[in-house]
Amino acid sequence: MSTTPQVPGTYVFDTAESRRGRALNRLCGSLKHAENRAGFQADEGAYCDAYGLTAEQREAVLTRDWNRMMELGGSIFYVFKLAMLDQRSMQYLGGVFTGMTTEEFTEALRAGGRSFG
Template identity: 45%
Template sequence: MALDKPYKDIPGTTIFDAEQSRKGYWLNQFCMSLMKADNRERFKADERAYLDQWPMTEEQKQGVLTRDLNRCIAAGGNIYFLAKIGATDGKSFQYMAASMTGMTQEQYAAMMLAGGRSAEGNRYIGEKAATQSNKEQA
């Protein structure tokens, strides 16, 4: 039985729920393995060979190899686990967050210091349709 998931209506947001957790289990386990120095060294020496030791999907592996965190999240990754990849690469969490928005780290920091993204048009997917309908009725 599928659960009602009203949060699916939030644009640009993937909620890490039980379904995502199951989907990304091995991806997140791989990320946690990077907490050990010897595993980080093995991963950095041959990323593909190290990833192939994990029963991850090809989509998950490609997300890691290309450092496409949005792709990893869509494939079940949790940002707190994925942060281990950034740490392995010597990248800050801010750098990683910026990469997910298409901004530079400096642009992302400036946006966040200015109060973050506007909520206008980003509350829920139906908001845009409701706003347009209201404008047409006026």
């Protein structure tokens, strides 16, 4: 049984998740370098294979299933590098993660965010 606190609707990025998502996060982290971004864009599938992603991680990256990447051990700090490559903002991802549009999420932030009761 896990002793990690659970908050409904969130992903807790603990040591186990870090290990599970290592290949995915290494791939996303590599995108900070221009030559790696070019290599990824030239052949996304081969780039995923070079990093040893699981079949599920590979599919999530190729289809840009942002929620699934998080479920498979992705860290938002690394996954965001892939989103930036696609010219997606943090507000866009926030909307995806909360089931809102980018505009709704941005407005919610301006209104003070959401609270957990």
